[in-house]
Amino acid sequence: MTSQASTEGPSKALRRVLIPLALAQFICSFAGSNMNVMINDMSEDLNTTVQGVQLAITIFLLVMAALMIPGGKLTDRYGRKRCLNVGLAVYGVGALISAVAPGLPVLIIGNSILEGIGTALLIPPVYILTTLLFTSVASRARAFGAISAAGGVGAAAGPLIGGLITSAISWRAAFVFQALVIVVIIVLGRRWVEDPLPADPTRPFDTGGAVLSAVGLILIVMGILATDNNIWLMLGLIAAGLLFLVWFFLSVRAKERAGREALLSTALFRNSTSNLGMITQNIQWLVLMGVSFVVSAYLQVVRGYNAIETGLIFTAATVGLLLSSLTAEIMAKRRAQRTLVLAGFVITIVGIVVFLAMVDIESRVWAFGPGLFLIGLGVGAMLTPSVNIVQSSFDEDLQGEISGLSRSVSNLGSSMGAAIAGTILVAGVTDRPGRAYALAMITLGVISLIGLLAAVRLPSTPPTPATVPRQ
Incomplete structure (x- = not known):
């Protein structure tokens, strides 16, 4: 399989490669957010508390963040496709264990640990293969746009899909759904995905x-x-x-x-463009997962909505995120990456302000829509350019390391988003439950401002890839 993408667009074979890669990112992001709408059902069925389910969610995201750097490095030694397949297998086993979990400890083993390890092994190859196979700015933006859209939709639509499955069958069926998707990815990956670079079994770890x-x-x-x-x-x-x-x-x-x-080359930290790009990545996922957790918990705990109702309300964010992610290729041709990231943070902040204002003055369900749509639109607008900025800052020799580091930073943001939001909600800083959720959203808005400041410092021109000789 060629690693070149023509100016007219990638070949049919390359376009097919995106299907299993995008599905892999989708299911991992879905796993990080779909449990938000199952909080009540899972806590009752597993005889635990809301905090117990939050702990399982946070550990899952944390395991991903902690192991993503080693996972990226292992791709050089064992090959990107092999790591992808092993990660998928571990993830699938974890999903099946979660589906039959009799209590919180087994759920943590299956979902938080095994699915987390599987994700750390499979996600770096997704981004490394995409960077190596799609070489032009436009084709890479298209590819990352598809993968980022899949990831964003997985995170944003997780509450809806999880709510539908939970309401129609059971929360356990959501984990069976994950295992089935994993099987599809393995089958498609074996047929369509080829590793453009040979593995180096002698490379030390x-x-x-x-x-x-x-x-x-x-x-x-x-x-x-x-x-x-x-x-x-x-x-x-x-x-x-x-x-x-x-x-x-x-x-x-x-x-x-x-x-x-x-494990990592210090050259990764000497590139200011990549460093700023990773800060924006971290905050994007922090805000997305934080908003998902806060809104889902508010709708269920304060408003009393069930899983499917919560998921349907959160669809507004999914639509906004999907709309902006799918136009990534067009926007990459018309606007600088820095401009897109800046615009994404501005729209996200405006969305948080609109959300707080509308929910405060209007109690009906439709009041959640405008703010959530803008938040999804803003986050979706900057997911692809941020990834492109970071990955394009380095040459092939450092792709394994920067992919692991980049995904670790992003997943650390996801775990921090759930942790920060959950901490504010249970900290008892206010006697009025609704105010605690508002405070959590305000905190996420302030963090978005930090991301905006980082984006302001990004260069307006594409970075020159850095390369370091292999030792």
């Missing part, structure tokens, strides 16, 4: 670096989750996480100076 980076990320998110319990515990966990990450970076520098291969 930095186990120590993988452990340090994972522990650091885990401690930081655990610190966020501990906010409502003890402020000193929160500060202690976050400080410990930062110390582990500093230890990780020092070990990386030491290995590079000694001529040994580290």
Whole structure:
């Protein structure tokens, strides 16, 4: 299979490759959001609490973030297609275990751990293969647009699809649905996906670096989750996480100076364009998953809507996200990537303001629509250009590393979004439940402003790919 995309557009074979790759991103994003509308059903069936289900959701996102960097690095050693297939298999087993879980501990093993590990193995190959196979700016924007749209729709439509399945059958059937999609992806991937670069079984793997980076990320998110319990515990966990990450970076520098291969190249952090792009990625997913959690919980806990009603209301965000994601190719030809990211953050912030204003003055269901639509439109507008900015900043030799790092940053944003939103909701900062949800949305709006400031500093011209010789 050729790795070139012509100026007229990618070949039919390349377009087919996008189907299993986009489906893989869809199902992983779906898994991160569909449980939001099952909170009540799952907590009752598993004899746990809303906080217990939130914990399972957060651990799933956290495992993804913690293992995404090692997962990206493993693609160089074992091959992108092999890692994709192994990740899909692990994910599928986790989904089936989740479907028959008798209690929260088994659910965490299946959903949070196995599905999280599977996602960390399969997502980096999706982005590496896309970068290697689609070489022009327009074709890559089209490809990333399709994959980002699939991921965004999976996250935004997760509540609707999960609500429909839960209402019609059971929340357990949603995990069976995931397993079935995994089977489809494996079949299509075996037929259509080819790895353009050979694997290098002799390439060393930095186990120590993988452990340090994972522990650091885990401690930081655990610190966020501990906010409502003890402020000193929160500060202690976050400080410990930062110390582990500093230890990780020092070990990386030491290995590079000694001529040994580290988990990540320090060159990844010397590219200011990529660094800013990853900040915007982190905040985009933080806001998307945070809004999904806050709105879903508000509709069920405060308004008393069931799973399908909650999912239908959240469809407004799905429509907005799908609309902007599917026009990524056209917009990439007409506007600079920086402009699209800036516009996305502005629209998202406006959407949060509209959402808060409309819900406050109007109690009917339609009041949720305009704000959610704008939030989806804004996030969808910047998902593709942010990915394109980061991936295009580096040459082929660093694609495995930057893909793992980029996806780790994005999934860390997802886990932080659920953690921050959930922490505010259960922290008891206000006696009025509705106000707690409003405070959570305001917090997400403030975080969006930080993303906007990062986007302002992005260059208006495409970055020149950086390359580093293999050691």
